[in-house]
Amino acid sequence: MSRTSWTTKRDEKNRRIKNITHLMNGVILKKENIVEALESLLQPGDRVVLEGDNQKQASFLSTALTQVDAAKVNKLHMVMSSISRPDHLDIFEKGIAQKIDFSFSGPQSLRVAQMIEDGKLEVAGIHTYLELYGRLFIDLIPNVALVAADKADRFGNLYTGPNTEETPTIIEATAFKDGIVIVQVNEIVDELPRIDIPASWVDVIVEADQPYQLEALFTRDPKMITELQILIGMMTIRGVYEKHNVQSLNHGIGFNTAAIELLLPTYGEKLGLKGKIATNWVLNPHPTLIPAIESGWVETVHCFGGEVGMEAYCAARPDIFFTGRDGSLRSNRAFAQVAGQYAVDMFVGSTLQMDRNANSSTVVSGRLAGFGGAPNMGHDPHGRRHSSAAWLDLITSDDPLAQGRKLVVQTFETFQNGNTPVFVETLDAIEVAKQAKLATAPIMIYGNDVTHVVTEEGVAYIYKADGEEERRKALSAIAGVTSVGMESSSGAISSLREKGIVAYPEDLGIRRTDAKRSLLAAKNVQDLVEWSGGLYNPPSRFKNW
Amino acid sequence: MKTVFLFPGQGSQHPRMLKDYSLTDSIVANIFSEAELVLGEPIKTLDTKERLASTVFAQICLLIAGVISARRLLSRGIKADYVAGHSVGAFAAAVIGGVLSFTDALKLVWDRGTLMEQAYPKGYGMLAVTGFQLPRLQQIVNQHNQHHSIVYLSNINAADQQVIAGEIVSLSALAGALESAGIQKAQLLNLSVPSHCPLMQGVSTALKDSVAGLKLNEPLIPYCSNYSGRILTTAETIGDDLWKSVASTVKWFDATTLIYESGVRAFIEVSPSGVLSKIAASSFPEARIMSMDSQNLDTVSWLWRDSETV
Numbered sequence: 001m002s003r004t005s006w007t008t009k010r011d012e013k014n015r016r017i018k019n020i021t022h023l024m025n026g027v028i029l030k031k032e033n034i035v036e037a038l039e040s041l042l043q044p045g046d047r048v049v050l051e052g053d054n055q056k057q058a059s060f061l062s063t064a065l066t067q068v069d070a071a072k073v074n075k076l077h078m079v080m081s082s083i084s085r086p087d088h089l090d091i092f093e094k095g096i097a098q099k100i101d102f103s104f105s106g107p108q109s110l111r112v113a114q115m116i117e118d119g120k121l122e123v124a125g126i127h128t129y130l131e132l133y134g135r136l137f138i139d140l141i142p143n144v145a146l147v148a149a150d151k152a153d154r155f156g157n158l159y160t161g162p163n164t165e166e167t168p169t170i171i172e173a174t175a176f177k178d179g180i181v182i183v184q185v186n187e188i189v190d191e192l193p194r195i196d197i198p199a200s201w202v203d204v205i206v207e208a209d210q211p212y213q214l215e216a217l218f219t220r221d222p223k224m225i226t227e228l229q230i231l232i233g234m235m236t237i238r239g240v241y242e243k244h245n246v247q248s249l250n251h252g253i254g255f256n257t258a259a260i261e262l263l264l265p266t267y268g269e270k271l272g273l274k275g276k277i278a279t280n281w282v283l284n285p286h287p288t289l290i291p292a293i294e295s296g297w298v299e300t301v302h303c304f305g306g307e308v309g310m311e312a313y314c315a316a317r318p319d320i321f322f323t324g325r326d327g328s329l330r331s332n333r334a335f336a337q338v339a340g341q342y343a344v345d346m347f348v349g350s351t352l353q354m355d356r357n358a359n360s361s362t363v364v365s366g367r368l369a370g371f372g373g374a375p376n377m378g379h380d381p382h383g384r385r386h387s388s389a390a391w392l393d394l395i396t397s398d399d400p401l402a403q404g405r406k407l408v409v410q411t412f413e414t415f416q417n418g419n420t421p422v423f424v425e426t427l428d429a430i431e432v433a434k435q436a437k438l439a440t441a442p443i444m445i446y447g448n449d450v451t452h453v454v455t456e457e458g459v460a461y462i463y464k465a466d467g468e469e470e471r472r473k474a475l476s477a478i479a480g481v482t483s484v485g486m487e488s489s490s491g492a493i494s495s496l497r498e499k500g501i502v503a504y505p506e507d508l509g510i511r512r513t514d515a516k517r518s519l520l521a522a523k524n525v526q527d528l529v530e531w532s533g534g535l536y537n538p539p540s541r542f543k544n545w
Numbered sequence: 546m547k548t549v550f551l552f553p554g555q556g557s558q559h560p561r562m563l564k565d566y567s568l569t570d571s572i573v574a575n576i577f578s579e580a581e582l583v584l585g586e587p588i589k590t591l592d593t594k595e596r597l598a599s600t601v602f603a604q605i606c607l608l609i610a611g612v613i614s615a616r617r618l619l620s621r622g623i624k625a626d627y628v629a630g631h632s633v634g635a636f637a638a639a640v641i642g643g644v645l646s647f648t649d650a651l652k653l654v655w656d657r658g659t660l661m662e663q664a665y666p667k668g669y670g671m672l673a674v675t676g677f678q679l680p681r682l683q684q685i686v687n688q689h690n691q692h693h694s695i696v697y698l699s700n701i702n703a704a705d706q707q708v709i710a711g712e713i714v715s716l717s718a719l720a721g722a723l724e725s726a727g728i729q730k731a732q733l734l735n736l737s738v739p740s741h742c743p744l745m746q747g748v749s750t751a752l753k754d755s756v757a758g759l760k761l762n763e764p765l766i767p768y769c770s771n772y773s774g775r776i777l778t779t780a781e782t783i784g785d786d787l788w789k790s791v792a793s794t795v796k797w798f799d800a801t802t803l804i805y806e807s808g809v810r811a812f813i814e815v816s817p818s819g820v821l822s823k824i825a826a827s828s829f830p831e832a833r834i835m836s837m838d839s840q841n842l843d844t845v846s847w848l849w850r851d852s853e854t855v
Contacts, residue, residue: 086808110802114775364704365680366799419676419729420705428680 009178016041016180017203027156027199028188029206034064037204039072041180042144047077048097049136049170051147052084053333054104054372055215055305056163058148060184060208062087065146070095077101077124079140081132081166081333083108083370085213092121101125101140102370103132109367116368116436126368126442128375130341133166133334136173145174145181148212151192152185156199159192162285162306162314162329163214168197169334175201186211193326216308216539218284220258223524228456231505231515232411233259236348237268238508239459240409240452241277245389248280250340250377252349256411258288260348262520265295282339285310285321285329287538290531291521293320303329304336304373309542313535340377345390346407347377351444352416353424356472356484358447358462360410361429368436371444378445380406394451394463405463408445411454414480422455423475423484447471453478457485458504465501477502546833546852548811549769549804550618550625550641551821552611554632556734558603560594562610562817572616576647580609583651600738601658604633607817608654611637612647614815614837621846623813627776627804629769631797631821632700632740633657635787643765644783656755657791660748661738669739671699672709672716676729682707685726689719697742700795703828710739741771741795749792756784774799776807798828805829811852813837813845 005011019040023033042048050065051058066087076097080088083105091097092115099122105112115121127135136142147167149158160167174181182204237260240246251257264278279299283289285307292298301321306314306329314321314329322330340347351360363369384391384406391404412422433441451463457478465471477493479485496502505512522528526545529536566573577588584591584605591609596602611634619625619641630638636654639645645653674682679701686696686709696711696719709716713733720731739745761780768777772789774796801812801824811833814822818836826834833852835845 086806108806110774110799111806114799114803118775365678417705419727420678420681431680 013178013180016043024204026154027202027205028154029204031060031206031209034061034206035067038064038068041182041204042068042073042076044073045075045077046143047079047140049079049142049145049147049174050088051145051167051170052080052088053082053165053305054084054106055217056148056165057085057213058146058184059085059087059213060206060210061146061148061182065096066090066094068096074098079132079136079142081129083112089115089121098122099124101127101132101135103127103129104370104372106369106372109364109369113366113368113436126370126438128371129333129337129373130376133169133337136169141177142170142174142179144179145170147171147181147183149183149185149197151187151189152183152205153189153192153199156202156205157192157195158183158185158197158202159194160196161193162311162331164196164331165305166333168332171197171201180204182206184208184212193328194324196324196330214308216542218253218286218307219309219538219542220253220255220286220288221525221542222258222262222288222520222522222527225255225259225262225517225520227515227517228413229256229259230263230517230519231456231510231512232256232413232454233263234267234510234515234519235459235503235505235508236260236409236411236454237263237273237277238271238510239503240346240407240454242271242273244393244407246277246346246407247388247390248344249278249346249348250282250344251286252347252374253372254350256350257348258286259520261286261288261292262522264292264297265521266519268297269295280344282336282344285314287525287528287536288522290528290536293317294531295521302336302339303331304333305331308539309537312537313532316535337373337376340373341379342381342384344406345388346409347374348409348411349374349378349445350412351410352422353427353429354410354412354422354453354475355424355427355447356475357468358410358450358453358471358475359427359443360445360447360450361427361441361443363427363429363432363442363444365428365431366435368432368442371442374444378408379449380408396464405451407452408450409452409454410445410450414455414457414482414485421482423479423482425483455480458502459508461501461503464499470496470501474501546811547626547807547809548624548813548849549627549629549809550615550638551812551814551825552615552628552630552634552637553607553814553817553819553821554630554634555600555603555607555736555740557817557820558592558597558606559817560597561592562606563588563592566613570617572620573613576609576613576616579647580651583648584655599658600662601655604654604658605651607633608637608640608650610816612640612650615641617842618813618815618837618845621842623846623849625766627767627769627807627809629800629804630771632771632790632795635771635790637815638768639783639787641766642768642783644761644763644768644780645759645787649759653752653755653759653787657748657752660751661740661745661791664745664748665737665739667737668713669711669737669744670713670716671734671736671739672696672720672731673706673734674709674723674728674731675706677723677726678705679707682723685722686719689715689722693718697739697744698794699739699741701798702795703798703824706824706827708734710742710744740791741793743792745792749788752788752791756788759784769800769804771795771797771800774803776803797824801825801828805832811835811849813849
């Protein structure tokens with residue numbers, strides 16, 4: 001049997017575009033016509049990507065989507081890396097959308113859990129970022145993409161600037177498979193600073209009433225860093241970065257890693273480590289990395305996205321950051337995720353809970369937050385082959401075929417907020433999986449991928465442990481007075497320290513009393529601005545001087 | 546900035562709480578005369594120290610103060626996108642949301658308070674705990690219940706603040722167990738009624754009949770449920786919440802988190818304020834929290850308008 005047409009998708013796209021001809025001026029649509037246009041361009045059951053990650057949101061388009069007539073547009077299958085805005089769930093309440101594939105839903109985690117329970121939201125899958133991006137090209141190919149850019153010209157070329165994020169990935173998967181690409185822009189200009197996405201990939205441009213929503217997610221005020229976090233940072237620098245010669249890496253978003261960034265130019269400098277460790281990064285433009293950059297520690301940084309206030313600083317440091325001919329930062333979330341998973345030697349992050357097998361989760365009871373970048377960055381891609389010192393240093397056998405390992409490091413205080421133990425018998429994630437009827441428990445990082453755990457008690461080199469029993473003992477030795485920590489005996493601990501499976505501060509030449517805030521290269525946001533020579537312009541809520 | 550009015554529940558009342566309202570304000574005058582008509586007593590006799598020791602009068606005074614306070618906010622053009630009442634505060638929230646008339650609310654609350662007071666005359670109470678997340682607390686409570694008379698989780702106010710109801714002897718034993726597990730605070734409240742648990746089933750059933758006899762209007766403002774932690778937008782579901790909640794856990798943390806996720810960043814607690822503002826400040830450090838008693842109407846009005854420009 002032969003098929004009658006090989007161009008059904010293309011024909012359908014042309015049909016839909018033709019229906020809005022009367023609204024279009026070239027590729028440009030007036031903002032007041034967006035709802036009418038969406039009602040023609042979207043068909044029931046369409047797979048729709050609505051751009052939104054943890055920072056950048058196609059906010060004008062998401063609001064417009066809540067206003068379409070559910071009698072005309074319904075049963076949409078949404079594909080979104082992040083459920084962030086109330087709009088994103090309103091489209092389900094209103095019956096416009098039915099099903100969703102997503103990665104992260106932190107800002108809407110209770111409402112997501114409730115709507116699943118109430119049968120208002122059907123979750124097709126919760127993915128890591130890379131799985132979601134990959135599936136856009138396999139079985140989640142979009143019919144329509146709703147995305148955001150900074151500027152367009154009247155031909156439809158786009159400038160996405162420092163916050164390029166996942167825009168090119170989404171558009172690529174849509175445009176080259178006869179999907180429809182609709183872009184909201186902050187402004188339409190005669191000439192773009194640079195072209196991030198060419199006009200031939202874009203179908204509709206609409207100038208929004210307001211700039212797209214953008215959050216400063218990676219700004220950590222050094223004022224909030226505690227001396228316990230500084231102690232953990234010092235042990236991590238000595239016991240992990242220095243010990244394994246780690247040069248390429250990614251950091252999480254927490255204060256523990258912010259402390260490390262601010263200790264490099266002071267404590268790291270004193271240890272003579274400049275140029276030897278932490279030179280090549282995949283990281284958002286963390287303001288707390290400014291002192292390390294200014295002191296010559298950092299060679300390169302590739303970014304997932306931008307950070308509010310860091311635009312001028314990044315533009316002035318093209319030797320460090322990826323920038324365009326116009327000078328401004330170019331980020332790319334999908335490539336940064338690939339680099340963070342596959343091309344760096346180490347991930348360092350934090351968690352809210354860890355069980356005795358080092359499985360960790362940030363899931364809280366009754367909430368469904370999905371994942372950020374940690375599951376991709378925080379795992380060892382097993383097929384990788386590499387020859388960096390750090391990679392090879394993790395080989396633990398004499399087998400000529402033994403593989404190296406990526407360092408996956410978890411750092412945290414044994415109690416969060418001084419009262420809630422991080423080490424637990426059972427992760428809350430297991431109960432949440434039952435409540436939300438998930439196929440798998442929402443584990444952030446699997447224990448068998450974790451190589452090091454650092455707490456204020458010490459470092460556990462669990463990759464070295466011989467078998468499950470010894471891994472558990474190593475974790476117990478640094479679990480303090482949590483129930484997991486109470487299991488360790490002093491005899492077992494000394495043997496683990498002798499074998500180098502556990503190191504306490506004194507084993508690393510660190511005195512606990514040396515962990516002082518005076519070691520931080522910047523003590524507050526104002527210091528960061530000074531380090532940057534005034535180039536860093538923090539959002540007003542961080543300007544507290 | 547999206548705004549919610551928070552209506553406090555029992556525990557927030559204090560003697561002379563209605564004394565400061567001036568009858569020259571027509572809102573106050575109207576509410577007072579309506580209340581005197583229904584209750585058959587002068588307002589000034591309701592908020593004495595002696596009378597407030599009774600659940601009935603405490604709840605009635607909270608209703609009156611909540612409705613006056615919210616109407617004064619509305620009269621200044623301060624709009625509520627949501628109303629959320631904690632426990633008995635839900636009745637004032639339903640009045641302000643347009644679901645329940647003030648007169649009907651007075652009658653319902655009078656019955657509710659009376660039934661609650663009569664249900665368990667003594668030996669019962671409530672224990673407030675601070676410092677443990679819910680799963681950890683739940684685990685200890687479950688273990689406790691295997692060997693003692695059963696206690697119930699009656700309020701989940703914040704991620705680490707809950708209230709437990711039951712027999713005082715059992716609650717005291719639980720407090721001991723929680724203290725040895727390292728909890729920050731476990732304190733018996735000065736309340737003799739084990740609210741928001743199955744021990745109130747009889748009260749709940751009686752209230753169901755009372756609510757069924759009333760004419761409820763469709764809400765003008767979405768209402769946060771106590772018993773389900775959902776946002777409710779129909780008269781029917783809000784009516785159900787009013788009778789169900791007395792015998793179910795108050796899911797205050799869920800309800801307030803849900804409106805925060807829905808975009809609310811301005812929380813205004815009506816009089817007598819303090820308790821709910823403090824909880825909101827700990828749960829939502831980035832929100833703007835306003836409190837009618839510590840900031841007068843002019844200040845709240847100015848802060849709210851200022852928040853509109855953010």
